[in-house]
Amino acid sequence: MTTQDYIKLSQGAMLATENAGWAPDLFLRKEPVSSSGNEKGIEWHPLIPFLPENICVLFLGSFPPQRKRWCMDFFYPNFINDHWRIEGEVFHGDAQHFVNQANKTFKLREIVEHLKEHGIGFFDTAIAVKRLEDNASDKFLEVVAPTDIHAMIAQLPTLKAIVTTGEKATETIVASLGLHDHRGQVSLPKVNAFIPTAIRDLELYRLPSSSRAYPMSLSKKAEAYRKMFERYSLLS
Numbered sequence: 001m002t003t004q005d006y007i008k009l010s011q012g013a014m015l016a017t018e019n020a021g022w023a024p025d026l027f028l029r030k031e032p033v034s035s036s037g038n039e040k041g042i043e044w045h046p047l048i049p050f051l052p053e054n055i056c057v058l059f060l061g062s063f064p065p066q067r068k069r070w071c072m073d074f075f076y077p078n079f080i081n082d083h084w085r086i087e088g089e090v091f092h093g094d095a096q097h098f099v100n101q102a103n104k105t106f107k108l109r110e111i112v113e114h115l116k117e118h119g120i121g122f123f124d125t126a127i128a129v130k131r132l133e134d135n136a137s138d139k140f141l142e143v144v145a146p147t148d149i150h151a152m153i154a155q156l157p158t159l160k161a162i163v164t165t166g167e168k169a170t171e172t173i174v175a176s177l178g179l180h181d182h183r184g185q186v187s188l189p190k191v192n193a194f195i196p197t198a199i200r201d202l203e204l205y206r207l208p209s210s211s212r213a214y215p216m217s218l219s220k221k222a223e224a225y226r227k228m229f230e231r232y233s234l235l236s
Contacts, residue, residue: 049123083210125172
């Protein structure tokens, strides 16, 4: 893949995002981003939300990994993260469907078309963080500015579920939505389970992480993701 091809793919993904029908004034960064992407230790989100017009399921992670770990300008950009392999297995019976193995990247154009067709969106629970360690681990992320989830949901009338795949993202979204159990305690859904929210009929669904650090085989993860997609009628 040439540099020009890579740029075209990246621009195509961002163009699809920009035309997805959300209100951009709600989600603009609160501070300018320097050329290094870092302001006094604060790192602002490098991507804008990917929210197709027919969105049914919204994946909310914690925050993208450091740029040095990216193989494409989109969500789940780390080549050793298995999210796009899981979606390839679930929707096409082939974990390599969205993988460009020769260039150690993912097929961005096919991913964007797939997500728009099925109504699958992506963003994160924080728009600004501090990295307390020089790695991609969620446990070393300090949330500086959470995403305005309520404002985002208000723009998405077809949304049925918010999906998280990590503890940090789950904790952040539960706090943002004010979800508590009958004792007034913060209520975190268990992995492979969902809980209702107080917003419309919206559910919060928690899945196993697509990180290879999570101790579960890709096939087992694909099975869990398949059940979620089936619940919201995204699989025929």
